[in-house]
Amino acid sequence: MNGGDEVVTAPAGPPQPLDWKFSQVFGERTAGEEVQEVDIISAIEFDKTGDHLATGDRGGRVVLFERTDTKDHDALRRDLERMDHPINRHPEFRYKTEFQSHEPEFDYLKSLEIEEKINKIRWCQTANGALFLLSTNDKTIKFWKVQEKKVKKISEMNLDPPKAVGNGCVASSSNSNSPTPGLANGGSPDNDFSFPPGGLPSLRLPVVTSQETNLVARCRRVYAHAHDYHINSISNNSDGETFISADDLRINLWNLEISNQSFNIVDVKPANMEDLTEVITSAELHPTHCNMLAYSSSKGSIRLIDLRQSALCDSHAKLFEEPEAPGSRSFFTEIIASISDIKFAKDGRYMLSRDYMTLKLWDINMDSGPVSTFQVHEYLRPKLCDLYENDSIFDKFECCLSGDGLRVATGSYSNLFRVFGCAPGSTEATTLEASKNPVRRQVQMPSRPSRSLSSITRVVRRGAETSGVDANGNSFDFTTKLLHLAWHPTENSIACAAANSLYMYYA
């Protein structure tokens, strides 16, 4: 809020459109390099402070990045401020560590292969400098602790190390039946083993020396066997002790500390599976009210439920749906209405949803329709038939909101992503490409004709490697889709995944 927003000083009217710049890339592909399936990023998440970023990939790995600019620049900033310079720092990250979160598994009872692909990552409350996060694949949620550990060197043993090793049987025997009865019959060693009152001077404690530390990720808990269908979302509660997990038909509530039981709080499974018309596609808990939960459906509706009302929340407190425009119905209407992701804004008042063609911003106090709708890639509408045939129409794009709630962002094809201003009166609508030059070529094109002409929108095109260009000069490449992206919680910085590469931008 303090970094990039300094530009926004106009007292009235909407904030100016942001000028996005490339910041960093991790895992950039060299020309002609083929992407390994396992390296494709499948989840991105900033932690609450924005000092850490986690990505998960199809190979079941979780990679952590840490912010480098805050620590180093604190002193420097004060100098800069004194000199009345604008602060031009932006979040910069460096690789911190990575670990294998999930492995491929086979469910023998159901003859099902369980992919190791990370579906979602959520950060939990930090404690004592250790980082905690939840990661999930289709079936199993895991709770990880990442912590610096001292590398220990032990010297000054009582027994020479070689000897201790040589008498391995003795060393391990202190486990169960030790040669001395005093140890084995631990109840009353006094009787069998007497020590002089001053102790035995010849015994010494090991001396531990440690200089370096290294990061260790440990799996603290595994929450398994609670979902019959694939888990699409996990979300932490503001109470700091519970979280939810959602699959196609059910949402379960867990206590972070209890891994062997969960409570089913939403169950949309009909008695007869043939009556199934709607599935859960995404779920999130409210950022501050521990009792509020929103979930989206494949029919394009969002349901807000109050966990206080009942133990099994089959009836919703509020239903958010956009009334269907008359006459616009087609074969694809229902398919493209399906919501792929929902997010609460930081203040909890607004919710953002992404369906195939649009981003919608909802006010939780208004269930009659979205506050605003942003067309993400309207030029694809004539191509829905092709998109259906190659299954692209079922791609699940994520969406995100800026920390100040003034802007929203989501991905599209050809490694493009779009940023929209959602403050009242804002016409900001930027298209960026996930590459080192996000705004390579600017083409004037009114992407939202309903808005005033003053809207300056940009569209970029990929270079020569573009696979297809339609009549309007818009590019689309179905194979390079930008599904996952995240907005830094406090600054205007976006991290997005293009296949195996992580691109970061700032404004």
Added chain:
Amino acid sequence: MAMIDEPLYPIAVLIDELKNEDIQLRLNSIRRLSTIARALGEERTRKELIPFLSENNDDDDEVLLAMAEELGVFIPYVGGVQYANVLLPPLETLCTVEETCVREKAVESLCRIGAQMMEQDLVESFIPLVKRLAAGEWFTARVSSCGLFHIAYPSAPEALKTELRAIYSQLCQDDMPMVRRSAATNLGNFAATVEAPHLKVDIMSMFDDLTQDDQDSVRLLAVEGCAALGKLLEPQDCAAHILPVIVNFSQDKSWRVRYMVANQLYELCEAVGPEPTRSDLVPAYVRLLHDNEAEVRIAAAGKVTKFCRILNPELAIQHILPCVKELSTDSSQHVRSALASVIMGMAPVLGKDATIEQLLPIFLSLLKDEFPDVRLNIISKLDQVNQVIGIDLLSQSLLPAIVELAEDRHWRVRLAIIEYIPLLASQLGVGFFDDKLGALCMQWLKDKVYSIRDAAANNVKRLAEEFGPDWAMQHIVPQVLDMINNPHYLHRMTILHSISLLAPVMGSDITCSKLLPVVINASKDRVPNIKFNVAKVLQSLIPIVDQSVVEKKIRPCLVELSEDSDVDVRFFASQALESSNQVMMS
């Protein structure tokens, strides 16, 4: 370094393994910390071992947990109570780790040590520790601090007491819900140590904060505090301060809070006294019995008897009984089941007339419930009603209920009812049993499920114990022995098992005359499994029967079996022979 005397060797290994790579070995060493301490002596324990433990606190949680536990009982090894304060630093760090169970154990150990410490040491080292934790940077330290105030407070001088109360009040308003939850959980303990005037002012204002918390999870812990605080306050203060809160809670928006109230309400009745109970708590409880949420009704229904015991019978009949009647036909089977598990206990509270008039119809309708758990719960508490009205009134309805359960398609239900058969038999008496239930008991011996057959065999034994050998000779033994000719070998095996259970109850004579011949006969069975079970049963009969019988009948049979073609039969037969030899020697 290798100059360790032979007897010291195990201790030396133990010490070295404090830092072994293998977590099992480290754990083992930590569990033997007292041995290590004694080997080092008190002074070196204080000066070397404890600092060593304080420095090495980034171990695995399992090791830390064990360390937290060991340190709690370490006072004797550091030289007694006057040195207790050296144990505080390692436990203080353990109070800040992320793993909840380690912190809880460390707090527990600190409380244990603090309770033994001398007043001056408490002021000089324990109270500063509590203050440091309460001001901790990470929430983990603050969470732990809440559990230590009740130890620190009593010995603090006046000024410090004021400060401690202020700190606790801060903790009740902490940003982190985890800290507020811990403050809510421990408020009762802390309040018990605070002087009456402060209790009414400071503690009550903290309590008010907690009861108005945004987070359900904090509010519902505050509910638990209601009962604890209520017991500390004078009845009139309790009525003035706690009662409105609990009445409010009973109408809370969150079902989880109401659930807690439903569970706790009866405890408050005693604290507030009879008049407020009648005017406020009874209506609140009636509301909870009618709650929209089934979980709340389950909790409330489960406390019906406890609540009624506190009330006088008229109030119970007037207000609670109508609700009970409604709950007995509740739409949720779990509510009915919860009710069924306690409702029998109301009979002694209400007295004979009210029970016959009002409760009996409810019992009867629950006995016909479609959900087996409900019926089982009624049957399991039959004795409580029997004391008040006698069983005759129920017996007419009982039988169909029992028969239906006995034939339930779920074997766990059948298992449950078998386990109540001896209880039923004792309540219903021999006559009733002979007519109606005898056949059922035999039928279970032929059940398809092993667990049922096994329980049935046990049941036969318990019945024989209940009604005596004479009765059993007439009503059980012949029927059981008949079944030895069952074509299915598994059923024959069940009979052998029953015989081995019955024999000790029936005594030597009957065993020799009736049971033993059947067993001996079975040794000619064509199935090896039967034959080696015969060997096992014979072995179990040896101590029961006369020496001469062992010689004349059992041993020849065993000898024969020990030459069987099947290896298992030979094995068990020779085992039995061996044990018969031992009996003869002694």
